[in-house]
Amino acid sequence: MAVVGSGNSALQIGADLAATGRPVYAAFNELTPALPNNTGMWLFLKSTGLMRVPRQSWLGRRMLARPSQSSAPT
Incomplete structure (x- = not known):
């Protein structure tokens, strides 16, 4: 399989x-870049405020511009 x-x-x-x-x-x-999906990573993202970054901010635009796993070339 x-x-x-x-x-x-x-x-x-x-x-x-x-x-x-x-x-x-x-x-x-x-x-394809990937972050670990575990409790520590979620705590880090929440405690640093990265989960609440506005899409219109420079950081939000930069994060949106990065390719996701599903759209990366193979």
Whole structure:
């Protein structure tokens, strides 16, 4: 079974399939930047105010300009 993508949904589906004993292969672009998705990262984002950055601010525009995992070239 092949799972394409490195987002949370794709990797969760891969983990669920692997738990049934099936071999699973994940296909993704290793160059796509990713942040860890854990409690520490969410606490950091909330405590620094990055979760509340307005889209119109220079930082908001910069964050929106970065490619997301789903739109990165393969």
